[in-house]
Every structure is written in structure tokens, then in C-alpha cells.
Amino acid sequence: MANTPMLAEMMKTHGISRRAFMKYCASLTSLMALSPALAPRVAEALENAPRPSVIWLSFQECTGCTEAITRSHAPTIEDLIFNAVSLDYHHTLQAASGHAAEEAREHAMKQHYGKYILIVDGSIPIKDPGYSCIAGISNLDMLKETAAGAAAIVSVGTCAAYGGVGHADPNPTGAVAVSEIIKDKPIINVPGCPPIPVVMTGVLAHFLSFGIPELDELGRPKAFYGNSIHDRCYRRPFYDKGQFAEGFDDEGAREGWCLYKLGCKGPTTKSACATVKWNNGVSFPIEAGHPCLGCTEPDFWDNGGFYKPLSVPAGDYRDAGLAAVAGGAALGAASALLAKAGKTKAAQAHETVDAHDLEKSS
Amino acid sequence: MNSPAFDLLMWARGPAFDIALTIFIGGIIIRVLEIVILGRKKDMAAPKGNPVAQGFKTIFSRSIPREGLVKFAPITYLGGYIFHLGFFVAFLFFAPHIALFTDAFGIKWPDAGRVIIESATALAVIALLALIYSRMTDPVRKALTTFDDYLVLILSGLPLITGYVAVNKLFGDGQMMIAIHILSVEALMIAFPFTKLMHAVTFVMSRYYNGTIQGRKGAES
Numbered sequence: 001m002a003n004t005p006m007l008a009e010m011m012k013t014h015g016i017s018r019r020a021f022m023k024y025c026a027s028l029t030s031l032m033a034l035s036p037a038l039a040p041r042v043a044e045a046l047e048n049a050p051r052p053s054v055i056w057l058s059f060q061e062c063t064g065c066t067e068a069i070t071r072s073h074a075p076t077i078e079d080l081i082f083n084a085v086s087l088d089y090h091h092t093l094q095a096a097s098g099h100a101a102e103e104a105r106e107h108a109m110k111q112h113y114g115k116y117i118l119i120v121d122g123s124i125p126i127k128d129p130g131y132s133c134i135a136g137i138s139n140l141d142m143l144k145e146t147a148a149g150a151a152a153i154v155s156v157g158t159c160a161a162y163g164g165v166g167h168a169d170p171n172p173t174g175a176v177a178v179s180e181i182i183k184d185k186p187i188i189n190v191p192g193c194p195p196i197p198v199v200m201t202g203v204l205a206h207f208l209s210f211g212i213p214e215l216d217e218l219g220r221p222k223a224f225y226g227n228s229i230h231d232r233c234y235r236r237p238f239y240d241k242g243q244f245a246e247g248f249d250d251e252g253a254r255e256g257w258c259l260y261k262l263g264c265k266g267p268t269t270k271s272a273c274a275t276v277k278w279n280n281g282v283s284f285p286i287e288a289g290h291p292c293l294g295c296t297e298p299d300f301w302d303n304g305g306f307y308k309p310l311s312v313p314a315g316d317y318r319d320a321g322l323a324a325v326a327g328g329a330a331l332g333a334a335s336a337l338l339a340k341a342g343k344t345k346a347a348q349a350h351e352t353v354d355a356h357d358l359e360k361s362s
Numbered sequence: 363m364n365s366p367a368f369d370l371l372m373w374a375r376g377p378a379f380d381i382a383l384t385i386f387i388g389g390i391i392i393r394v395l396e397i398v399i400l401g402r403k404k405d406m407a408a409p410k411g412n413p414v415a416q417g418f419k420t421i422f423s424r425s426i427p428r429e430g431l432v433k434f435a436p437i438t439y440l441g442g443y444i445f446h447l448g449f450f451v452a453f454l455f456f457a458p459h460i461a462l463f464t465d466a467f468g469i470k471w472p473d474a475g476r477v478i479i480e481s482a483t484a485l486a487v488i489a490l491l492a493l494i495y496s497r498m499t500d501p502v503r504k505a506l507t508t509f510d511d512y513l514v515l516i517l518s519g520l521p522l523i524t525g526y527v528a529v530n531k532l533f534g535d536g537q538m539m540i541a542i543h544i545l546s547v548e549a550l551m552i553a554f555p556f557t558k559l560m561h562a563v564t565f566v567m568s569r570y571y572n573g574t575i576q577g578r579k580g581a582e583s
Contacts, residue, residue, distance in 0.1 A: 162364075218365055228536050231531065239457075240475060240476040242474055242475040242476070260457065261461050261464075267540070268368075268540060270536075298364055298365045299369075303368075304372065304376065308465070309458060309462075309465070310458065310540070311458035311459060311461050312462050313375050313376065313379040313380070313383075313465075314372060314376045315377065316380075317380050317383055320380035320381075320383050320384045321383050323384065324384040324386070324388035324391070325391060327384075328387060328390070328391030328392050329391055331388070331392050332392035332393070332394070333395055335395075336396045336398075336399030339396065340399065343400070
């Protein structure tokens with residue numbers, strides 16, 4: 001079952017026309033910043049690719065990534081693409097539980113050793129592995145064991161990609177990203193809290209058609225994470241004109257002006273949110289009137305406050321300022337008084353001389 | 363996984379800003395107090411004119427060039443004016459900068475659009491380059507110029523250039539360029555109390571003092 005081409009039949013059963021499928025492949029091709037000429041190749045690859053086995057491991061996570069990918073309006077073609085893989089283990093979605101579930105994972109691993117795709121969401125606690133276990137196996141052990149036979153790893157969501165909320169200061173569980181533990185396998189990071197569903201499916205489609213996509217220095221596919229949200233934001237003209245919302249219910253907010261002053265992290269956040277958007281291209285956070293939190297960037301939880309503008313210092317700088325006023329006043333007064341004392345002393349020590357004295361001394 | 367650009371940006375927005383602010387404010391207060399407390403020797407002679415009025419007048423009148431001097435030293439005068447105006451327009455009327463003042467003091471004022479800010483920045487940088495050029499080529503100015511002068515010119519130019527690059531994403535990583543821009547401002551803040559950048563504060567005192575000398579003699583300043 002796992003190695004038979006499935007997409008063509010699945011399209012038929014879901015009533016998706018060939019035309020609609022080709023349209024999807026074309027949009028996927030442009031989304032991935034590939035040449036339009038490659039669209040038929042994407043279609044061919046997707047149609048003929050053997051259904052790869054996928055093992056999805058969920059560690060310290062909130063299930064938001066799974067929620068996002070499963071709620072990408074069924075039946076979309078993205079959904080189908082996701083169906084085109086054989087999801088052999090996903091403890092939230094699978095029917096089996098307990099030992100049967102773990103058996104499914106072990107079975108898939110054995111059968112497709114070296115060929116399966118490992119998808120991970122959630123961070124891994126390394127301070128005490130007991131903080132998060134599945135069926136009595138620590139996340140750390142399960143990741144190492146499962147990664148050993150994987151062809152590639154896709155870290156879905158910011159937790160798996162960069163540690164996410166678990167890694168946020170003070171990081172009580174010692175949460176780390178997949179890439180901190182696994183060093184010998186190709187890892188594709190698909191960060192976001194959660195990532196855009198079509199980006200998750202797009203990365204899988206790319207992997208099936210052309211292998212590992214081109215990644216940036218943070219392991220993200222450049223096709224989806226190449227531009228900042230700010231550069232592609234439909235509210236950018238308001239930033240350029242200097243028109244800003246200063247509150248969530250002021251005139252600027254109602255007019256749909258730029259959200260920079262409300263703490264928008266769009267200028268420092270790379271993601272396809274502003275172009276691909278969410279819920280089938282309906283909207284994205286900024287369009288809904290909320291500033292970008294910067295969720296596709298490492299440590300975005302610790303960026304000094306979601307509602308603090310980027311230009312505002314992140315720390316408690318007022319304390320430093322007040323201490324400087326007090327310290328400066330004390331030091332300045334002390335230094336001036338010292339100089340004054342020196343001046344008085346010099347005046348006292350001053351000896352007057354006249355021409356006779358000078359003549360004597362010469 | 364850590365991003366060096368993000369970490370640098372957070373360091374620039376966090377601890378580095380606190381350090382720079384402490385040195386900036388503390389340094390200015392130390393130097394101003396030193397000058398004020400040390401004072402000047404009291405002049406016992408009865409003044410011929412009105413020293414206080416002349417002092418206050420001079421604070422403003424010295425901002426206007428004397429007749430013929432613009433023609434005599436056009437680069438110094440025009441360059442100086444354009445640089446100062448451009449710098450302050452970019453500094454005080456760019457929305458993200460105003461957001462900083464709003465956060466610190468709860469005050470805000472209208473901001474200027476991108477065209478004004480970027481034109482002001484570009485003009486200020488051109489003026490700065492002209493000033494550097496004149497220092498390097500004019501034999502008299504060259505002889506008078508010290509390392510401190512070049513340092514101050516470069517430190518005042520860097521925030522303008524890095525800010526322009528960061529906003530327009532001309533090159534480099536977006537986060538990294540914002541971090542570098544903030545760090546360049548912090549370098550300026552740290553150097554401020556210990557270099558001739560202090561003129562931004564002390565010009566009031568020195569002009570007043572010069573004005574009173576003239577006023578005391580009964581002369582117009």
C-alpha cells in the first residue's frame with residue numbers, strides 16, 4: 001500500500017479534475033519560486049511518486065501545527081497531497097493507541113528503513129528527558145531512534161525548528177530544536193506558530209518532486225521564507241507614507257494603517273504570510289488587524305514584547321537612565337568640587353614675585 | 363537553533379542600549395556639572411551694557427552666519443546647515459524613532475513620510491561627505507583637523523547610512539542591518555560625552571558666556 005502511486009486514484013474519488021490539479025501544480029511551482037516550465041514536472045512527480053512513508057512525531061507542542069494542516073479546508077488539493085503520503089504514525093490522528101500505535105511506528109521504520117520522511121513538531125526537553133515521554137519513551141530517545149532510519153527530517157513549527165515556546169526564557173525543560181540533536185540527516189525547518197498549511201504541503205511536494213529545497217541559513221526553504229513580511233505587506237504603503245495605527249481601536253486601526261507602532265515584527269520576520277495568506281488565501285494576522293509576532297524567527301517569544309515597537313529598547317532601560325542621572329550627578333559634583341579644591345589650593349600656594357626676586361634667582 | 367542576527371538585534375535593543383544610555387546620560391551630567399560648578403571668576407567691575415540680555419541673544423544669533431561668511435566658506439556653512447537639519451529631520455520625524463520617545467516619555471508628534479525622511483538622510487550624508495572632503499583637502503582645515511574630528515564625523519554619519527540601508531534593505535540581512543543601525547547609534551551615544559559631540563549640549567552655555575562678555579563691555583554680540 002505504502003509504495004503504490006495513489007494520487008491519480010485519489011483525485012478521481014475526490015472529484016478533482018485534471019485541470020484543477022494542473023492549476024494547483026502551477027501555483028505550487030510559482031509559490032516555490034521555480035520556473036513555470038517546471039509545473040508539468042511537479043505534476044508528473046506528484047502523480048508518479050511512490051507514496052512515501054511518513055512518521056510524524058509530536059513532542060513538547062500544542063498540536064497547533066497538526067490543527068493547522070488538518071484544517072486546510074477539506075477537500076483541498078493540498079489535503080490530497082497530504083493524503084498522497086502514507087502517514088504511518090501520528091499519535092493525534094491515528095486510530096491505534098498504546099502499544100499498537102508504537103508497533104505501527106516500529107513497523108513503518110523497519111519496512112522503510114532509510115527511506116521514510118520524519119516530520120517532527122514540538123521541542124525536545126534535554127534537562128530531564130522525563131519531562132516529556134510517549135509510551136514510556138523519552139522524546140530524546142524516540143527522536144534519535146526514529147531519525148536514524150529517516151531519509152530526511154522536516155521540523156514543522158517553530159518549536160521543532162528552533163525550540164519555540166518551550167525554549168523561551170527561562171526554558172525550564174531545557175527544550176531544544178531537532179537540529180540541536182540530529183546532526184547527520186538533512187533537516188528542513190518549516191517554522192511558524194503554526195506554519196501556513198500550504199507551506200507545509202508545498203515543502204512536502206517539493207521534497208517529493210525535486211528533493212530537498214534550497215534552504216536559508218536557518219534551514220528554511222527560501223521559496224517560502226525568502227522575503228520579509230514587511231516587504232510584501234499590503235499595509236506597506238502606509239508605513240512609507242507615515243500613517244500608523246496607534247491603538248487597536250483608533251482611526252488608524254479602522255483605516256487599516258501600518259501596525260508598526262503596535263509592535264509589528266514584519267520588518268524582521270521572513271515568511272510567506274503576506275502573499276500566500278491563510279485559510280485558502282483569505283487573510284493573515286496583519287490583515288485581521290493584529291501586528292505580526294515574528295513567529296517564524298528563532299526566539300520570537302523573547303523579542304522584548306509582542307506589542308513593543310521594534311525601535312523601542314527591549315530591556316528596562318528607564319532604570320539604567322535613572323541610575324545614570326543619579327550616578328552622573330554624584331560623580332560630576334565630586335569631580336567639580338575636587339577641581340575647585342585644587343584651584344583654591346593653587347591660589348593659596350601662589351607666590352608673588354617681583355623684578356628683584358627674579359634677578360636674584362637668575 | 364539560534365540566529366546570530368536576531369541575537370545581535372536583541373543585544374542591541376537590550377543590554378547594549380542600557381549601557382549606552384547610562385554612559386550617555388551619566389557622561390553629559392558629569393561634564394555639565396563640572397563646567398557649572400567650577401564656574402568663572404566673578405567680575406567685580408560694573409557692566410557697561412546688559413550682559414544677560416546679550417548672553418541670551420547670542421544663544422540664537424550665533425546660529426545665523428555673519429554677512430559674507432557663507433561665500434567665504436560655503437562648504438563649512440552650507441554643509442553644516444544641511445547636515446544638522448537633515449540629521450534632525452531623520453532623527454526626530456521618522457515614525458519608529460518617535461515610537462521610542464513615546465515609550466520613554468509618553469509624548470508624540472506627527473511623523474514625516476518616507477520621501478522626506480530619505481531625502482533628509484541622503485542630503486545629510488552628502489553634506490557630511492563634503493565636510494570630510496573639505497577637511498582633507500583645504501590645507502588650513504587639514505592642519506587643524508585631529509583624529510577626534512574624523513571620528514565624530516564618521517560616528518554621526520554611520521547611523522544615517524545604516525538606517526537608510528536597513529529601511530531600504532539595500533544589502534545584508536534585514537535583522538542584522540537593523541541591529542547594526544541600533545549599534546551605530548549606541549556608539550554615537552557612548553562617544554557623545556567624551557568628544558566634541560558635547561557641543562550639542564554645551565553650545566548653549568558657551569554662547570551665553572560669550573554673549574555676556576560682549577554685553578559687559580557694552581558691545582552688541
